[in-house]
Amino acid sequence: MSAADRDIVVGIDLGTTNSLVAVCDEAGPRLLRDNNGESLIPSFLAFGPDGRVLIGQEAKAHAVENPTSTIFSIKRLMGRGFDELTATGELAQLPYAVVQRVAQIGAETRDMAAVEINGRLMTPPELSALVLREMRERATRQLGREVRKAVITVPAYFDDAQRQATRDAGRIAGLEVLRIINEPTAAALAYGLGLRGSAVPTTPRTEHEASLSLLNLASQCPSGAMPADQAARASTAGESLIAVYDLGGGTFDVSILRLMEGVFEVLSTHGDTRLGGDDLDREIIHLVQREVREQFGLTIDSPATRQALRTLAENVKVRLSTEPSAKLEIDLGRGRVYSRTISREEFEGLIAPWVERTINSCRHALADARLEVGGLDQVVMVGGSTRIPLVRKRVEEAFGRRPYTAINPDEVVALGAAVQAGILGGIRHDALLLDVIPLSLGIETLGGAMGKLILRNSRIPCQATERFSTFVDGQTNVRINVLQGERELVRDCRSLGEFQLRGIPPMPAGLPRILVTFLIDENGILNVSAREERSGQEAGIQIVPTHGLTRDEVRRMEMESYAHAREDMTAHRLIDLRNQVAFDTHKAEQMLARAGHLLEPTEKEGVNSAITELRQLAETSEDADLLHQSLDAFDRRTVRLAELAITMALKQEDA
């Protein structure tokens, strides 16, 4: 197969605050940028009252004006239930409305969170699909070819439900998701490219690709990035141990990997899917809200204010990474101005508990990888929040290594996803990822205990089998509650769903022997199959995801999304046509003013009324095809006028 016939596979980093898309060819991975050279697409959606959706920077720019119809941080809602989001207090922080979407499947009830926008309910996968579709379109435009396949990244610590939700989002966006890959693993893949000289583009095309070639462990590194003894050790051993510390907008992961001869082996992973830059911003927001209340007796907590505060806090946080202090000022109206300076020390005091939680995860990851502090060759920083000096300092202390910060922490995950896309698309053959499952998987046993079948940090793919039987004579169904988590009691673990074994041949109680296989695939996603051993019959399994969509729902949403895509296209086309009408009629008026006296009076009158008619049609009609035809007719009708106007203009020039 030649490169031209091969389907393009893109790598997508679907982030809490920003998303990126990249592609890999023989020269290496590169980000797909917009016309301004920007690679980040803010993961923001703005819903207009007319049903129009703005995505990315435009949506983010209007977040303060439209707080309840601007949706962001969707990633935090993926694969989660309304009840748990309420219990953790996460919902209270969002300016838009999140409601419970209770769905009934047979006797089972599911609890899914959904967002209510202008009276319409949308599930997190549907919302993420809109962001994904935008990236798909960017890729299609940039590459000049339809993009249908993708590798999408998720936090390593995402559980099965969150992974499924991400895959569903891809499907709804019309993408075949070839692989779900863990973000720190993707980062390591991009980072580790530098280890193999051949994989680095010989002539970097952009500064970002140039930064990739700096990743070579054994080569010259930016001053202070890596001590020489480390580089020497890594290059002679042919094997290096690296930790990837990934603190993003909403999630935190740490993974420990062994890189050896092109194989990227994850030894352990730990994290927190509810900890990120958002939480650090919120510390500043709370500080400001408290002080405003104390000084002015005002409660500033309306959705619009909250959104404005969010922007302000993010700004302060970013400034404090490079400056010792930052000034903030809020005009509260009627001459009241809240103003204060926040020092870096004070900010560090506020965020220290969050940072310590990540450090705790690092210790767990080290212990699970059976490594001591100082046993690593490299520590790589990923995610925008790793620009914070306190984070860098604590990570250095925890791992006994100076973190490597020469890579753009926002872009490396997407580049890694593109490399994996290249591997699956047959472009690269030199690298292989061996990943692990982040959380133990088990089933509910008698007495509400969690019976672990697959332990956390097991290599994937992996599988476990378990025998089940019946309690009642003639019983033909068995229910299995599948769990994920490390705690011993069912109520402390996440329920992934109820698996119903059906069609068990009727036999006396305890006689059927149903062998259930739980297989975790290379995406970290669970697949279950079952067989009754005595009859050899495959048992049917119905899965009711506790916090997710069923296959039928995903299929339906995908269809709807196609329909909406057409509607959106029509809407786009109408807007373009209306703009064209405004432009053409205005031009015609100018020409009439200049050359109208050269026309027959009836013809002049005809053009005048055509202008009025076309404007009227553009204002009232929703029929894009009709408008298009009328615009064409109008242009034909004004051809003579245009010719006269041009002749006039030429004459004037001559004179």
Add this chain to the structure above:
Amino acid sequence: MTSSRPGTPPIRCTECQQPMDSPIGCATCGALGQLPAGNVDCFTLFGLPHRFEVDLKALHTRLLTLSRVVHPDVAGVATPEKREQALRLSSELNRAYETLRDPVARAEYLLHLAGGPSASDDKSVPPELLSEVMTLREEIEEATTGGNGQALRSLKTDLAARRESGMAQLAALVEGIETPGEAGEQGRKRLRVALNVIKYWSNLLERIPAAAPI
């Protein structure tokens, strides 16, 4: 130790006819292997004889070589059937690797191959062990609630040493489990006890918080 099992004919790849170290797949041409139904012998998957001593570095190298053949990212892109096969083969490979890598799991596996009850079915331990475990457990809880890092570290060192010395005996104990008759039965019993003791130390070690302050 040789890599092919004595007494078994060398396996050949059905595609390229080259000898294969493992029935799981052909490292020469990349063809996927077929596994017999049921549980596949862990040692056979790695082309190793049934022995307790395993060269861990060589085991790991072979894992990587075979992963390059059977991992779904490499093997499974062509058709859904191939992906299914690759998924099954690589999950078997990973299971076998985890069994062989860990000395306790490896010894248990050899015990299972030799027949008779497993260590966890038997549950027998030296009578004095239980009270010792109780005492240690209390010490850990006390140090944890009291935030005594010093005590936790020393308990950790102590338990790790106990576990290590237990592990050091495993090789010798495994030697005796295949002997016919009463001697073999006694040998398997001794191994079961030793494995249970190690498990107690491991469980206690897990009770010590991994995230003790650095």
